[in-house]
Amino acid sequence: MGGWTLGIESTAHTLSFGLVDSDGNPHPACSDTVRPDKGGIHPREAADHHKEVAHSLFTSLLETYQLSPTDIGAVSFSQGPGLGPCLRVGAAIARGISSRLSVPLIGVNHCVAHIEIGRQQCGCNDPVLLYVSGGNTQVIAHLDGKYRVLGETLDIGIGNMLDKFARVQGIPFPGGPVIEKLAAEWLALQDNPSLNGLELPFAVRGMDLAFSGVMTAAQRLIENGAELGAVCWSLQEHAFAACVEVAERALSHTGKKELLLGGGVACNSRLRTMCEQMAEERESTSHAPPRMYCIDNGTMIALLGRIELDNGRQTPYEESGVEQYLRTDQTQVTWAV
Ligand code: AMP
Numbered sequence: 001m002g003g004w005t006l007g008i009e010s011t012a013h014t015l016s017f018g019l020v021d022s023d024g025n026p027h028p029a030c031s032d033t034v035r036p037d038k039g040g041i042h043p044r045e046a047a048d049h050h051k052e053v054a055h056s057l058f059t060s061l062l063e064t065y066q067l068s069p070t071d072i073g074a075v076s077f078s079q080g081p082g083l084g085p086c087l088r089v090g091a092a093i094a095r096g097i098s099s100r101l102s103v104p105l106i107g108v109n110h111c112v113a114h115i116e117i118g119r120q121q122c123g124c125n126d127p128v129l130l131y132v133s134g135g136n137t138q139v140i141a142h143l144d145g146k147y148r149v150l151g152e153t154l155d156i157g158i159g160n161m162l163d164k165f166a167r168v169q170g171i172p173f174p175g176g177p178v179i180e181k182l183a184a185e186w187l188a189l190q191d192n193p194s195l196n197g198l199e200l201p202f203a204v205r206g207m208d209l210a211f212s213g214v215m216t217a218a219q220r221l222i223e224n225g226a227e228l229g230a231v232c233w234s235l236q237e238h239a240f241a242a243c244v245e246v247a248e249r250a251l252s253h254t255g256k257k258e259l260l261l262g263g264g265v266a267c268n269s270r271l272r273t274m275c276e277q278m279a280e281e282r283e284s285t286s287h288a289p290p291r292m293y294c295i296d297n298g299t300m301i302a303l304l305g306r307i308e309l310d311n312g313r314q315t316p317y318e319e320s321g322v323e324q325y326l327r328t329d330q331t332q333v334t335w336a337v
Pocket residue numbers: 132133134135158159160162163174175176177180263264265266267268269294295296
């Protein structure tokens with residue numbers, strides 16, 4: 001039996017198969033994202049999508065790396081958090097491959113996988129993590145064997161907020177990258193860009209965040225005649241500034257010197273720049289993994305699976321049920337941070 005670890009990601013919109021090799025090196029994943037014709041992500045429809053594409057995705061992964069199934073020595077999957085129907089598809093595929101090949105199965109925490117791929121890719125030691133994705137927005141730091149949540153969204157994830165704002169403007173999922181483009185195009189045309197008349201409520205609530213009010217206020221600006229590009233710019237400035245403020249306080253409270261970005265919204269160049277500026281002012285550093293490892297991907301699941309297996313954990317089939325509401329701080333961190 002081979003020494004590659006397969007990782008299966010299926011928490012929400014994307015089904016993805018990724019690999020780490022026998023030396024523990026991650027390799028780019030084969031992924032497919034559901035793109036609804038209209039509306040947001042429907043859990044059951046996303047799960048149907050994952051079932052439909054699973055076989056061809058897995059086959060193309062093996063072809064890409066010229067592997068046969070027997071090169072796989074362990075199977076890891078996202079056990080939670082996420083959408084129940086989507087999680088169950090990934091878990092079922094993982095159990096099937098594990099039992100067919102008689103190799104260990106390991107269910108991992110999707111949020112912790114975002115952290116570990118970021119640490120591995122950026123060479124961070126003990127960072128504060130700004131985890132900004134579709135469904136999650138958290139500021140996280142390691143303490144005493146757990147990744148602790150120091151602050152998080154009280155309502156919707158920042159990515160969902162961007163996607164929902166975009167959807168009302170007729171922009172299909174995922175809206176975040178289009179908002180980034182429209183904001184940059186509008187900004188390039190301005191001599192003296194100003195937030196005057198484009199003000200939005202601030203999303204910081206103590207160490208937590210809340211984005212639904214920002215989104216409603218941004219829609220109202222459009223209804224009152226503001227340009228879409230201008231509102232996209234303002235929306236990014238306000239929402240990202242709120243995240244950066246909470247991240248800065250977390251650095252200050254913990255005394256840590258590294259900031260690490262993760263999650264799909266961490267693909268955003270403006271957010272990356274704001275984090276770099278803040279870190280520089282604090283004589284700290286800001287890091288972001290390559291974009292293919294910011295969005296949901298099977299490689300990060302394979303990497304965390306490998307780490308956990310190396311630390312002696314496995315998931316028996318009877319404990320391999322999905323955990324929709326699994327939290328970042330429920331996973332025991334048994335490996336070195
Ligand atoms: P995830 O849930 O981690 O896979 O991330 C998906 C989310 O990332 C979606 O809400 C996307 O709109 C968002 N996203 C992806 N790229 C960007 C970008 N360049 N700027 C802002 N948001 C983005």
